[in-house]
Amino acid sequence: xxxxxxxxxxxxxxxxxxxxxxxxxxxxxxxxxxxxxxxxxxxxxxxxxxxxxxxxxxxxxxxxxxxxxxxxxxxxxxxxxxxxxxxxxxxxxxxxxxxxxxxxxxxxxxxxxxxxxxxxxxxxxx
Ligand code: AMP
Numbered sequence: 001x002x003x004x005x006x007x008x009x010x011x012x013x014x015x016x017x018x019x020x021x022x023x024x025x026x027x028x029x030x031x032x033x034x035x036x037x038x039x040x041x042x043x044x045x046x047x048x049x050x051x052x053x054x055x056x057x058x059x060x061x062x063x064x065x066x067x068x069x070x071x072x073x074x075x076x077x078x079x080x081x082x083x084x085x086x087x088x089x090x091x092x093x094x095x096x097x098x099x100x101x102x103x104x105x106x107x108x109x110x111x112x113x114x115x116x117x118x119x120x121x122x123x124x125x126x
Contacts, residue, residue, distance in 0.1 A: 003107045005058040005099035015051050015108035029081045033073025036081040036113075045116025046087060050078045056109045059096045078111050087115040 010016075017023040018037070025037040028048055039047040052074045056062040062071070082092050092115035097104040 002100045002103045002105060003057075005060055005104060005107075007057065007107065009055045009057050009061075010107055011055065013107045015049075015106050015110060016055070019051070019053060019108075029077065029084065031073070031077055033070055034077035034081075036077065039112070043112075044114040044119065046085060046092070046113065048081060048085065048113040049110045050074070050081055050113065051108055051110045057107050058098045058104060058109055059111075060098050062109045078113070082113050082115070085113075085115070087113070091115065091119075093119050 014023060018025045019035060025035075027035065027037050029036040029050075033053055034050055035053065036048050036050040039049050052062060052066070052070060054062075054066060054070055056066060062074070066074075078094065082088060092113055095112040095114065096109065097112075
């Protein structure tokens with residue numbers, strides 16, 4: 001079910017549980033600001049999720065409320081994950097769903113990294 005991106009942070013969400021080590025994940029990268037792991041239901045040959053360590057519901061929450069150090073650390077981590085996976089050439093796509101219309105399902109900010117095939121048009125047609 002898509003979530004309301006303006007709701008308060010729910011610390012029982014699945015990515016909060018992954019950050020606390022209560023649920024396993026296939027970690028790709030971890031540092032002070034971010035954790036990256038393989039998506040459980042990959043939509044491309046490479047499908048990695050990068051999440052901030054802090055408790056932010058969405059990109060909207062994060063961009064409005066996170067301190068500069070966390071924003072810089074997270075964005076650098078997203079770039080580093082893609083670079084270290086060798087995705088810069090031939091290319092990759094970033095996606096962050098925010099709220100109902102975008103079909104955000106997990107209420108902890110996550111950036112999807114897709115790569116490994118031609119990714120087609122930016123949005124699916126209705
Ligand atoms: P979104 O629709 O942008 O909220 O995407 C949520 C993503 O989280 C989907 O691509 C799911 O396949 C993925 N996902 C859900 N649970 C897990 C999990 N336990 N480990 C890895 N990925 C997950």
